[in-house]
C-alpha cells in the first residue's frame with residue numbers, strides 16, 4: 001500500500017528526523033565498493049592488535065586484508081587492520097558465511113558486485129537462473145517453474161528465490177561485527193560484551209541486550225548506487241537512547257543495527273526503542289513512492305533455517321524474446 005502524503009508532511013518528516021539525529025548523534029560515514037575508489041585501512045598498520053581475540057604479532061599474523069564490511073555487501077574499499085588472520089578465517093567460515101547466504105537474494109536483486117563478479121542465483125531444480133550482466137538483470141526461466149512469474153497484462157513480476165541455509169543469530173552477529181570493526185579506537189573499550197557475543201564467548205551469566213535490526217525498503221524502482229555505511233554515536237550520556245548504531249544503505253534498502261554496549265546503554269529502558277527513520281532516503285523519492293516500509297528482522301533463532309524463500313514483487317516495462 002502506498003501512503004499518500006502531502007508535500008508538507010513529507011518535508012516535515014525528513015526535517016524532524018534530520019534534526020533528531022543531528023542533535024543527538026555524531027555521525028561518521030564511509031562509501032564502499034564499486035571500483036575506482038582508493039582502499040581505506042582502518043587503524044594503524046603497525047603494532048596491530050586484533051579487536052576480536054585481542055592478540056598481537058607474533059601470536060597471530062595479519063597478512064590478509066580483512067574486510068570491515070563483508071564483500072557480499074559490495075565492499076572492496078574499507079578494510080580493517082584490527083582483525084587477525086585467525087579471526088578473519090573463523091568469521092569467514094561461520095557468521096559471515098551465514099550472512100552471505102541470508103543476504104544472497106537481496107544482493108542479487110540489488111546487483112551488488114563481489115570480487116568484481118555479479119552474484120548468480122539458481123532455482124532448486126537448477127533449471128532456472130537469475131544473473132546480472134552489465135546490461136541489467138537477466139532471468140533464464142524454465143517452463144512450468146515458479147521461480148519467475150510475469151503477468152504481461154499488468155506488467156508485474158514475481159520472483160521466488162531460494163535462500164541458502166543460514167543460522168539467524170549468526171547473521172545478527174555478522175551485522176554487529178561490522179559495527180565493531182568500524183567503531184572509533186577511543187570508543188572500542190565500551191564494546192567488550194558485544195565482542196564476546198560476536199565471538200560466541202559470553203559467559204552464561206552475561207547477556208547482551210540488543211534491539212532487533214530495523215530494515216527499511218523504499219517502494220519504487222531499484223537504483224543501484226554506492227553502498228553507504230555510517231556509525232552513529234549518541235553525543236550525550238543523559239539521553240535515553242542507544243549509544244551506537246550502524247547504518248547500511250544500498251539502493252532502496254537500509255539496515256539500522258544497534259551495536260550493544262553494556263557500558264553505555266545503561267540509560268536505555270527495557271521497553272525497547274522507538275527511533276525515527278534515519279533520513280537516508282531522499283524527500284523526492286518519498287514524495288513519489290511513499291514512506292519506506294519498516295520490517296523488524298528477527299535473528300534470534302540459533303537453529304539452521306533451510307528452504308526459506310525470498311519473494312520479490314515488482315513491475316517491468318517490457319519483455320525481450322531471445
Ligand SMILES: [Zn+2]
Pocket residue numbers: 050051052053054055060083084085086087088
Ligand atoms: Zn583475532
